[in-house]
Amino acid sequence: MGRHPEVTQDARELVELATTEEGVGELLRRGLDWVSRVVPFDLATLFLLKEGRLEAVAARGPLANQAVRKHSLQLADFPSLKQALETRRARAFTEEDHSHGDGDPFDGVLDLPAGHSCMVVPLCAGERCYGVLTLDRAQCETYAQPVVDLVEVYGQMLATALQGAEQRATAERLHRQDHEHAKLLESQLGGDSEGILETSLSPVMRDLSRRARQVAETDTPVLITGETGTGKERLARAIHRWSARADQPFVSLNCAAIPAGLLESELFGHVKGAFTGANRDRAGRFQMAHGGTLLLDEIGELPVELQAKLLRALQEKAFEPVGSDKTVRADVRILAATHVDLHQAIAQKRFREDLFYRLSVFPLRLPPLRERREDLPQLTVFLLEEQAKRTGRRGMRVSASGLTRLASYDWPGNLRELANALERATILTRGQELTAQSFDLPNGERAREVPGSGAVEETPAPLPAGAKVPTLAAVQREHILRVLTLTRGRVYGEGGAAALLGLKPSTLQSRMKKLGIERLEGFTAAEDA
Incomplete structure (x- = not known):
């Protein structure tokens, strides 16, 4: 019994093992190795309780073989084992106990000599009983009570380690579930x-x-x-x-x-106590x-x-x-x-x-929406699909007239404003098609700063009654000239007239030629290169 100080060290190692990535099988194998240091046996077998059956999961000693490792018992057929689990106390048995009780657990599996002794140790922790540890000896000598008490301590340690491993496995499973749920939410949010x-x-x-x-x-x-x-x-x-x-x-x-x-x-x-209201580490x-x-x-x-x-x-x-x-x-x-x-x-x-x-x-x-108006058709499709996941309003689409209406607006709020406009139109529209009339947007372009220029384009004031209405070509020509002035005659590139007008450079050049805009006063085409 001089080995009792080893119990403390074994307990530490069992706890450490229960918190590592090693599986339950390794935990049980190591547990049997530790038992072998404090008590002699010819066979040590670990049974785990599964739906009323005790199934062998690990075995050590000269008598351990494949038949033992595959052995299982119906708990109801062995009152002595059931009693050990109910009382949570280890007990030493003799051949006489088995002959007058419920028989030997290894009958038909091992040819143990008459009069051999054995010990049953329950593996219980908290409210759970995980199974039993059985120790058998071929010689006819009953285990002394101090030895039984010591192995009972090892059984409690092993059960506690099993409990820790089970909790870790549960935590990992929940973590995986939370991770998948978080990814789903992330996908929905993003x-x-x-x-x-x-x-x-x-x-x-x-x-x-x-x-x-x-x-x-x-x-x-x-x-x-x-x-x-x-x-x-x-x-x-x-x-x-x-x-x-x-x-x-x-x-x-x-x-x-x-x-x-x-x-x-x-x-x-x-950390806890860092400031008023810090009641725990965060x-x-x-x-x-x-x-x-x-x-x-x-x-x-x-x-x-x-x-x-x-x-x-x-x-x-x-x-x-x-x-x-x-x-x-x-x-x-x-x-x-x-x-x-x-x-x-x-x-x-x-x-x-x-x-x-x-x-x-x-x-x-990221360019603003007014610089990528050609994306409006597919953007409306994506945003309506995202909206449908939240509202359940599926099958909504924007008509050609609706897209024309959207393309005529400057979108100072960019994608966020577009998403809001689509959701608002969806709420107000009875059918599944969003037309030009579905969108409640400002009629004119609001005043905004032209990127990189520092200048501000003002919303045109309403024409007075009886005023002469200019032709569309004249308005287009004046607007293009104004933008070219802001860009110092530059058509191409970021901040160029084509980008500000939301047009392809080739389209803008074609329109300039049609409207008779060949050059700006004081600027040459070379300055655009």
Whole structure:
């Protein structure tokens, strides 16, 4: 009995084993090895209880063979084993006990000598009994009570380890279910981002999709810029789904939607007692996104005092939760998005230049909807399908006249405004076709700033009564000349007249020729090259 100090060490090892990735089979095998160090036996067999039957799952000792390892018992046929489970106490038996009781559990499997002794140890923890451990000896010597008591302790330890392994397996199953549920919700929230990107008819969007796919294969930080409502989060979700981290979490934090005083805790988490109301430890978005992707939406609104801490977290991949002095590491791929002009914010000391260069390793600019009007037909299809998943209103479509009406509007709110217009029209329309009359949109273009020019196009004032109405050709000619003036005669490229008018350059040139616009005063065609 001098081996009792080993019980403590064995208990530690069993607990450690129960929390590892090893399966139950390895746990039981190791448990039998530990029992062999404290008690002699010729056969040690572990039976697990399954629907009223005890099924052998592991065996050790000189008498262990395939027949033993495949042996099973109907618990109702062995009152002594049932009693051991009910009382949760180990018991030593002799041949005399078996001859006057319910027989030997190995009758017909092993030819054990008359008078041999055995021990039955219940494996119970909490409210569960997992099975029994049986120990048999070929010699006629009953196990002493102190030995029985010691093995009973091992049985309790082994049952506790089995309970831990079972709980871990349950937790892993629930985690997988939650992960699949989260991916489903993510898909519903993000919509068919890939489809919207990859079916675009706009050359700019097709190039953007190609570049996004290329950078998705890396862990390079991406800065997504664009006007409000252009679909920056959709693009971020697409990059995540195209990446090797697709099966890991996608976590988003809107830096403009959370009070400045709580942003640090949201990003990095906090420990219990860090501030009033911190009643428990709480993981931040960096920890939630470990192994996956973290989108910092509206990064341009991040307070300056927090930007230095974010920069350190990005550089060192480590941070301290609020109220803690312990460093936490997180493997996170960073995507950032903003509608703010960060260069201007840097000039105004509202954004750190070093953080900007850390985030904008690979910049992607999402064009506004007015620069990709050719995508309106398929965008309406995608958005109506997404809407149908939420509302159940299926089969809705936009007619040719409806598309013409949509194409005539400037969409300052971009995709978000288009989605709202479609949902509003769907609610107000009885049938399944959305016509021009279905859309309640402003009649004229609202005043807006022309990108890159600093100039503002004003909504035309209504004509006074009796005024001479200009021809459509005259209005078109005047409008094209005004836009060409704003672009200093440039037709092609980003910020050129064709892009601002939502036309292909070849279409604009053809229309200019038809309207007699050959050149602008003070500018030559060479300046457009």
